[in-house]
Amino acid sequence: MRNRLAKFGLMILSLLSIAAMDQPAENFNDYPVYEGTDLGLTYTAKSSTFKVWSPPAAQLFLRFYEQSLGGKASKTVKMKKGPQGTWVATVKGNLQGRYYTFQAQIGGKWYDEVPDPYAYAVGTNGKRAQVVDLKTTNPSGWDYDTRPNLKNPTDIILYELHLRDLSTHPSSGISNKGKYLGLTEERTRNPENQFTGLEHLKELGITHVHLLPVFDYLSVDESKLNEPQFNWGYDPQNYNVPEGSYSSNPADGAVRIREFKQMVSALHNAGIRMVMDVVYNHTGATGPSNFNQLVPGYYYRQNDKGGFSDASACGNETASERPMVRKFIIESVLHWVKEYHVDGFRFDLMGIHDIETMNQISKAVHAIDPTIYLYGEGWTAGASPLPDDQKAIKANVLKLDKVAAFSDDMRDAIRGHVFTHTEKGFVSGKAGLKESVKFGVVASTWHPEVDYSKVNYSKAPWANSPDQTITYASCHDNHTLWDRLAINNPMFLDEERIKMYRLALSMVLTSQGVPFLHAGTEMVVTKKGEENSYNKPDEINQLDWTRKYQYKEIFDYTKNLIGLRKSHPAFRMTSAAMIREHLKFIPTDDDNLTGFLISNHANGDPWHTIAVIYNGSDRVHPVVLPYSEWKVVGNGISIDVKNPPVIRNSGVLVPAYSALILYSATAPGQSGGMEK
Numbered sequence: 001m002r003n004r005l006a007k008f009g010l011m012i013l014s015l016l017s018i019a020a021m022d023q024p025a026e027n028f029n030d031y032p033v034y035e036g037t038d039l040g041l042t043y044t045a046k047s048s049t050f051k052v053w054s055p056p057a058a059q060l061f062l063r064f065y066e067q068s069l070g071g072k073a074s075k076t077v078k079m080k081k082g083p084q085g086t087w088v089a090t091v092k093g094n095l096q097g098r099y100y101t102f103q104a105q106i107g108g109k110w111y112d113e114v115p116d117p118y119a120y121a122v123g124t125n126g127k128r129a130q131v132v133d134l135k136t137t138n139p140s141g142w143d144y145d146t147r148p149n150l151k152n153p154t155d156i157i158l159y160e161l162h163l164r165d166l167s168t169h170p171s172s173g174i175s176n177k178g179k180y181l182g183l184t185e186e187r188t189r190n191p192e193n194q195f196t197g198l199e200h201l202k203e204l205g206i207t208h209v210h211l212l213p214v215f216d217y218l219s220v221d222e223s224k225l226n227e228p229q230f231n232w233g234y235d236p237q238n239y240n241v242p243e244g245s246y247s248s249n250p251a252d253g254a255v256r257i258r259e260f261k262q263m264v265s266a267l268h269n270a271g272i273r274m275v276m277d278v279v280y281n282h283t284g285a286t287g288p289s290n291f292n293q294l295v296p297g298y299y300y301r302q303n304d305k306g307g308f309s310d311a312s313a314c315g316n317e318t319a320s321e322r323p324m325v326r327k328f329i330i331e332s333v334l335h336w337v338k339e340y341h342v343d344g345f346r347f348d349l350m351g352i353h354d355i356e357t358m359n360q361i362s363k364a365v366h367a368i369d370p371t372i373y374l375y376g377e378g379w380t381a382g383a384s385p386l387p388d389d390q391k392a393i394k395a396n397v398l399k400l401d402k403v404a405a406f407s408d409d410m411r412d413a414i415r416g417h418v419f420t421h422t423e424k425g426f427v428s429g430k431a432g433l434k435e436s437v438k439f440g441v442v443a444s445t446w447h448p449e450v451d452y453s454k455v456n457y458s459k460a461p462w463a464n465s466p467d468q469t470i471t472y473a474s475c476h477d478n479h480t481l482w483d484r485l486a487i488n489n490p491m492f493l494d495e496e497r498i499k500m501y502r503l504a505l506s507m508v509l510t511s512q513g514v515p516f517l518h519a520g521t522e523m524v525v526t527k528k529g530e531e532n533s534y535n536k537p538d539e540i541n542q543l544d545w546t547r548k549y550q551y552k553e554i555f556d557y558t559k560n561l562i563g564l565r566k567s568h569p570a571f572r573m574t575s576a577a578m579i580r581e582h583l584k585f586i587p588t589d590d591d592n593l594t595g596f597l598i599s600n601h602a603n604g605d606p607w608h609t610i611a612v613i614y615n616g617s618d619r620v621h622p623v624v625l626p627y628s629e630w631k632v633v634g635n636g637i638s639i640d641v642k643n644p645p646v647i648r649n650s651g652v653l654v655p656a657y658s659a660l661i662l663y664s665a666t667a668p669g670q671s672g673g674m675e676k
Contacts, residue, residue: 028298031055032084033323037331039086040118040240043133047092050100052116053324054294055085057104062089063113065099068123068130068251069223097254099128104294111293117328119238119290120335121253124223126216126238130253134339137257139265147343148271150207150371153404153467154514154572157562158275159206160475161519162232163214163246168538171545172196180246180259183209184266190545200548202270204522204555205562208373209267210275210346212476214260216241218284219535222250230541232476232534234348235284235314239332264341273343275373276336280320280329281352282312289316299325301385311352311384320357321386329357330364337365343372350376350405351393352384358392359401366402375470375514378405378462397444397462404468404514406475409457410440414473414504415484421531424488426616427500427507427657431591437614438585441596443469443513445576449585465575469513473504474521479531482524498524499657502557502636503614506659509561510571510612512579522558523547553638560639564661567641570598570605578603586625592617593654597626600667607663615654623660624650626668634661 034053042049050062063073079102082088101113115122115129122129150156167174167182171190174197176182188197195203213233220229222244233243242260244250267274283289283299286308291299301319303309311317319325336342345365347353358374365372378394389396394405408418413436416423424430426437435454442450443466444458452459463469474481481504485497501524508515518525520543527533533540548555565571573579582602586595595613598605611630615621631644636658647662650669654660 028322031295031298031324033327034084034086036084039331040116040120041129041131043095043131045094045096045133047090048095048131049088049090050079050102050116051082052079052087052102052294053085054087054104054106056106056295057087058108059105060087061103062091063101063103064095065101065128068099068128069125095131096133098131099123100131101128102294106296111296112288114290114293115238116294117238117290118240118331120240120339121257122216122238122241122244123253124244124251125221126218126241126244132254132257134257137254137261139258139262142261142265145265145268145341147341147369147371148207148268148273150273152572152574153371153373154512154574155566156208156373156514157206157509157565158208158210158470158514158516159201159204159519160210160212160516162212162476162541164230164538165519165542166197169542169544172543173545176248178246179248180242180256180263181248183263190548192546192549194545194548196545196548198266198270201272204559205566206272206517208273208275208344210277210344210516212277213279214243214246214276215239215278216243220245225250228537230535230537234279234534236279236282237284238290239278239280239328240335261340268341275344275346276342277346277348278333279348280332281318281347281349282314282316283318284314286315295324298322299328303385309383309385311380311382311386312349313381317352317384320352321354321390326357326360329353330361333361334364334368337368337372345372345374347374347376347392349380351378351380351391352386353392354386354390355392355396355399356390358403362400362402373404373514374402375404375406379408394458394462397468398464400468404470405462406470406472406516407440407444407513409436409444409455410471410507410511411473413437413440413456414507415481416488418478421479421484422488426592426614427503428485428489429592429617434588434591434594437507437594438596440471440507440513441511442466442576442579442583443471443511445469445512445579447576447580447583463513463576466512466573466579467514470516471508471511471513472516472518473508474518475516476518477532479529480518480525480527481521482526483529487529496657498554499636499655500616501554503616503657503659505554505558505561506634506636506661507614509558509565510659510661512571512573512583515565517558519543520547522555524551524554557637557639560641561634564633564639564641568605568607568610569603570601570607570610573603586611586613586623588623590617590621593621593623595623595660608666609664609668611660611662611664613652613654613660615656615658615660618656620656621654623652623654625652625662626650628664628666628668630662630664632660632662634659636660
């Protein structure tokens with residue numbers, strides 16, 4: 001959870017001052033619910049129909065323009081009232097390429113001209129919608145584009161990436177810097193001749209790229225792309241449209257659509273699925289938003305004073321429980337699935353949404369493809385009028401159907417409390433986190449060997465199955481893992497922090513659940529100590545591809561850990577019952593030492609028993625395992641499956657700040673424990 005208000009600062013406050021709560025007197029519950037699925041534009045070469053939902057409007061005009069910004073309207077059409085609060089206009093002729101807006105008169109006041117919320121194409125800065133024949137935007141082979149195979153959700157390895165960060169550094173070797181097409185370029189290399197970009201992702205072995213917001217957002221001026229600009233994009237403007245600054249021509253709505261599809265196709269051809277980071281919980285603008293200009297107040301929750309409630313800490317929060325808001329979110333998600341072949345969605349501040357809406361989203365997308373993956377932040381950034389028992393927060397994941405949440409329990413156990421910057425975590429020797437780590441290992445499910453009273457945040461299991469837990473140590477928010485280890489271990493040499501770093505990676509990639517990596521983690525990414533880099537320049541956020549050479553041993557370690565996980569289904573068990581049956585913890589006395597055995601060919605694994613031991617202390621620890629011939633595939637420095645050293649007894653030494661990974665091909669003897 002981050003301080004969202006700091007992200008948008010004065011911009012949000014100025015927008016709030018424009019319209020604190022300008023809404024008609026009607027009760028929102030009295031508004032009719034439109035039951036059709038044709039809101040927005042329905043295009044044909046002979047005519048186009050425009051349908052907008054605006055129950056409080058007395059009049060509604062449709063205006064056409066010849067350009068994306070500036071100029072006067074070339075044509076104005078007075079819309080007619082349709083069924084269930086809609087307004088409709090059908091215009092003859094082929095309108096391909098024309099820009100358009102809507103303007104509503106409500107309560108005697110004329111509101112601003114805006115695209116309607118359902119617009120699927122816009123021009124520069126999203127100020128005007130555009131008529132686009134979507135069929136003409138399909139790249140070559142799009143009709144045959146298919147999702148890479150995915151058997152189980154626990155097979156997923158997520159890689160969170162800001163699109164611009166991938167390519168802007170001079171060492172990227174990528175031509176289309178900061179663009180959708182930058183993620184389509186093949187065989188790109190850094191100055192040391194190592195793969196970058198798409199080839200790097202393939203080499204690393206991740207299964208899903210999670211892109212920070214790539215819908216049309218507010219904060220980047222698309223008319224001034226020759227000027228330095230950066231934003232994460234958590235300020236939505238047009239939800240159903242790709243962001244224009246990532247395209248080669250923001251003025252032409254068809255271009256951004258086509259290039260987005262080219263990016264998805266390139267990822268799919270590389271065997272990688274694509275996840276969209278979506279921000280349906282609030283809008284970047286408040287009073288001036290497209291929602292408020294057509295149906296003032298309806299799309300947002302109100303506080304007890306009648307103003308905008310603000311659980312997002314960005315000036316507003318959407319009211320997902322209201323029928324037409326829920327309808328919009330579901331239909332928007334379906335648009336991205338159907339039109340763009342998107343493979344998953346990460347819901348920003350998911351706790352602001354109600355449980356019923358999230359479950360209806362799940363039902364709708366999984367009816368199309370049951371392998372589409374849904375997950376989100378199981379919290380809010382502030383108080384909300386929505387009752388806690390209706391929120392899609394972490395504690396209510398048990399009520400969610402095929403929807404996962406991030407485990408801040410495991411994140412902070414690994415690295416220390418996210419907002420207490422100098423606090424250490426398990427990997428750097430902090431005591432009292434063993435049970436939190438064990439809770440993370442079993443992916444927030446129930447296990448008889450976890451003492452939930454000692455887990456840092458959750459005093460009870462919150463996941464029904466391991467695929468409902470996202471296991472991670474860092475993400476775009478807050479400090480990178482490397483920066484955090486530097487802050488809370490200032491007296492340590494880099495070589496010691498590297499040991500802690502490898503241990504953290506090992507914990508993420510050997511725990512049950514779905515592992516999540518922040519882009520560049522595999523090459524020790526740094527934001528130069530910046531915690532909240534949402535609008536900092538490229539120099540702070542971009543991936544410096546020379547670090548892949550500088551930290552080649554970390555890249556190799558991460559790649560080989562991923563390979564180990566993908567080769568061994570014991571790390572990817574598919575049910576809580578399976579975890580309880582096959583995973584047992586090794587008794588240890590030291591508070592910074594814990595480990596587990598995964599036995600009996602768990603989940604069909606070719607290895608009979610796997611032992612994993614995490615040592616977060618500054619000294620070597622002896623551990624007694626069941627007697628067997630143990631092969632050491634991970635020694636805390638490297639992963640070697642082909643030629644592992646063999647231990648033919650029950651005693652092993654676990655180096656300081658390291659993870660030991662061993663396996664036995666046959667059934668070992670009796671369980672052991674910590675040597676005194």
